[in-house]
Amino acid sequence: MTDGHELAIALRAAYLALHRRSEAAFAALGVTADQFVLLAALDRGDALTQRELARRMSSDPSTVRAMLVLLEQRGLVGRDAHPTDARARTVALTAEGKSVLRQLWAAGESIRAQMLGGLRPEEASTLVAFLTRAARGLTPEAAPGPPISHSPEDQQ
Amino acid sequence: MTDGHELAIALRAAYLALHRRSEAAFAALGVTADQFVLLAALDRGDALTQRELARRMSSDPSTVRAMLVLLEQRGLVGRDAHPTDARARTVALTAEGKSVLRQLWAAGESIRAQMLGGLRPEEASTLVAFLTRAARGLTPEAAPGPPISHSPEDQQ
DNA sequence: TATTGTTATACTCTATAACTATA
DNA sequence: TATAGTTATAGAGTATAACAATA
Structure with a gap:
């Protein structure tokens, strides 16, 4: 957790x-x-x-x-x-x-x-993607959007 | 990349x-x-x-x-x-x-x-783990150590 | 000798509010 | 009316170096 x-x-x-x-x-x-x-x-x-x-x-x-x-x-x-x-x-x-x-x-x-x-190269890419998603939830103009997006960027 | x-x-x-x-x-x-x-x-x-x-x-x-x-x-x-x-x-x-x-x-x-x-719960855990590894490479006292450590702490 | 904390000092980043000039 | 930038102002965090007291 x-x-x-x-x-x-x-x-x-x-x-x-x-x-x-x-x-x-x-x-x-x-x-x-x-x-x-x-x-x-x-x-x-x-x-x-x-x-x-x-x-x-x-x-x-x-x-x-x-x-x-x-x-x-x-x-x-x-x-x-x-x-x-x-x-x-x-x-x-x-x-x-x-x-x-x-x-x-x-x-x-x-x-x-x-x-x-x-970090392995794929891990670094994943880290950037996750950071970006975390940040998106924190920016004021960001509409809440779909609660959990299992988007394609999850490839890692 | x-x-x-x-x-x-x-x-x-x-x-x-x-x-x-x-x-x-x-x-x-x-x-x-x-x-x-x-x-x-x-x-x-x-x-x-x-x-x-x-x-x-x-x-x-x-x-x-x-x-x-x-x-x-x-x-x-x-x-x-x-x-x-x-x-x-x-x-x-x-x-x-x-x-x-x-x-x-x-x-x-x-x-x-x-x-x-x-982020899904596992993704949040992964994010914390990757951030910790990235930070470890940046702390002064951190010996370079094995270039890529797939250490046990990576669980969850 | 090394360590904990204090003091003095300085600088950057941060941000709000009121303002001018232009779109 | 809204926007780009300026000005004035204030405060917080950051860090270094010299110092005292204690370990």
């Missing part, structure tokens, strides 16, 4: 371990773990608006803005006017931002490897 | 969703999500030292101390001299702390239910 609290604590322990290891690995480059997540999200979808960036980071627009201010001071990101919406601003990595991001990927490589080290 | 970053992002999204929902649910009682974790840990092992409490919370002793100061001001926990070790102090819930904790369990019940809602 697994109750919700047990899952919550396991989730917390895993996330905090990852976060702490990442902070340590990125510290030499002067970047926090959360800033890395932001930079990586930017790299995968350049010229995002701040709102879209916040959504992809599971974060808050005003939080993202605070982070962007810090990253802009460090010269890693730049903000420009949006081409069609004069209210919005687009965010993109600078050349130095791209360079630092490459170093961050390298610095975090062993962490990701160690996290996956205790 | 699941790479480490994908897992990291899924883990982060699930944890942050849980954390945010918990903050909202506990706010009416004036307690944060992390403070709830501390109170729940105390309830399961009364009269812990601050160090042991920090370990069980996947947290840092000085962080725990800052949290304890806040909780002590609110009258939810008390600190007393350790019976045998004069350096240490034991931490325990006060009567009011126990009362508030009961309300917190009730306030968080639907969150835990929704998190488990998209």
Whole structure:
């Protein structure tokens, strides 16, 4: 029997371990773990608006803005006017931002490897799928939906 | 194919969703999500030292101390001299702390239910087991060990 | 010598509310 | 009216380093 609290604590322990290891690995480059997540999200979808960036980071627009201010001071990101919406601003990595991001990927490589080290490839896929389903139940906009979906992703 | 970053992002999204929902649910009682974790840990092992409490919370002793100061001001926990070790102090819930904790369990019940809602019972157990294995690879003291351990703890 | 806890300090993330400008 | 972003503000968690007291 697994109750919700047990899952919550396991989730917390895993996330905090990852976060702490990442902070340590990125510290030499002067970047926090959360800033890395932001930079990586930017790299995968350049010229995002701040709102879209916040959504992809599971974060808050005003939080993202605070982070962007810090990253802009460090010269890693730049903000420009949006081409069609004069209210919005687009965010993109600078050349130095791209360079630092490459170093961050390298610095975090062993962490990701160690996290996956205790899992077979199919198990890692299953873990991602289950995490996604657990998260879906927690997001506000998520309609309750069918109570238990024995969906095809269960292949593992 | 699941790479480490994908897992990291899924883990982060699930944890942050849980954390945010918990903050909202506990706010009416004036307690944060992390403070709830501390109170729940105390309830399961009364009269812990601050160090042991920090370990069980996947947290840092000085962080725990800052949290304890806040909780002590609110009258939810008390600190007393350790019976045998004069350096240490034991931490325990006060009567009011126990009362508030009961309300917190009730306030968080639907969150835990929704998190488990998209998973069958065996899937929830598997999720906890996989999270634990992923976290084990990330803890500093963890010796690398056998690359893939199909250990007996994987039962249920 | 090592360990428990305290103190001082600093920084990041988080989030709300009121506001401006634009859609 | 609704949306994108800014500003001001506040608080919590995080962690390091130096320190005292005790083991």
